[in-house]
Amino acid sequence: MYLFMLSADFGMPKNLTKLSCQELQIAHRDFSNIVGSVVCKGTIKDGHEVSIIPLCAREDHWTSQYELLYQKKVIDLATLKHENIAKFMGYCRESDPFYRMVVFECTSNGTLYEHLHHGKAAQLSWDRRMKIATGIAKGLRYLRSELQPPSTISKLNSKSVYVTEDFTPKLVDFECWKTM
Template sequence: MAVPEVSHLGWGHWYTLRELEDATNGFADENVIGEGGYGIVYRGIFEDNHMVAVKNLLNNKGQAEKEFKVEVEAIGRVRHKNLVRLLGYCAEGAHRMLVYEYVDNGNLEQWLHGDVGPTSPLTWEIRMNIILGTAKGLTYLHEGLEPKVVHRDIKSSNILLDKQWNSKVSDFGLAKLLGSERSYVTTRVMGTFGYVAPEYASTGMLNERSDVYSFGILIMEIISGRNPVDYSRPQGEVNLVEWLKAMVTNRTAEGVLDPKLPEKPSSRALKRALLVALRCVDPNAQKRPKMGHVVHMLEADEFPFRDVSLHSFLPLINLASWMSIS
């Protein structure tokens, strides 16, 4: 196999279209491992048996080559154990492709919503580990880089899992760079229905707080095993956020647990996770915690009562009494 040309961006490989065609058997249907509005992901195997994931970006003719390379360069330098590593890219003619490390245990959506039998292999401990790892990956994107990276499409199908159930945030094809001098960037609204922050959906103004909202939805999805929006459910249960808030308001928090959980968590552990989720989806973006603070809350031994104010959107709850541990 010809060694891929080292790109002049200073990292990774600039793969040729021919190399990626050979690795994916001509982008064969049987090698498709993921599909979305932004591209199709293929399993690729090079001659040395090295396996990769090749994302063929759709509708990219309008994206200038310079912009593509700038964003790819920023993301290509990212190194974190909870982020899927971008190995290189291909930019030939109208083709724009991203080559990622291959993660070998599917994605979170498959394990939450796929046919896994009556009992999920995802124990409460595994689920909390997935939440914490995802939070750490996002904290690095938001707080460990300059310019910071806003992911824009946090959802269960973009959380990949390895054989030890470690989470890796994938799909930076939508990511936006946000320099420290700017509080937000205005973009065409992208993302996935049910996960998109309300202020971003209505104005197109994006910043890292939009990712925090999506992460809050993800926590609720992991706890409940429910999709963010599910029209097959009764009217009051279609929207995951509204249903979960109602359950908490009615002091039936345990009723939100995924029925496929092998064993229930302690009341304390459940309340901690729900508290973090509810804070992340605060309708007021400024009141949402930063991801670094989310990690602290998830790892803290005691509930962070002092800086909590959920009364703005859960007015029916005496939160202190709900959170109190007997």
């Protein structure tokens, strides 16, 4: 067993929201409410609708390199503050049973992918399309030009863009977690 697994909070800043696996299982109906290839959706006890990305449920597949990468990404995500970046809501890091998860805000209007490919495209007027395109550009500019050091989105596509009720785009980097 690696040293990092001995303390569930080792290496994480105290100001980050840590959520228990039990709390997330309740919020996401035992992770049965799947809305993408790796994303579950639910509501946590404070009423926020969230998306959860479970990273690994088997300790024997998790390495110290994954743990360090996980810690760094969680800390980096917590620093992102922009209207076009999905808000990082917290993380789950437990050793018994073993879980590593990240939690983001979820918008009730779905993803840009759903609007483009599942019959909702009629809702995308020219003004809404321009708002989405401009918002994506602002989010990318923030990540590349305003952050030090700059950040990127591993694979920007319509599935990585949430859309709010007023069609404000919210970028989230789901792809970076798939490698784990």
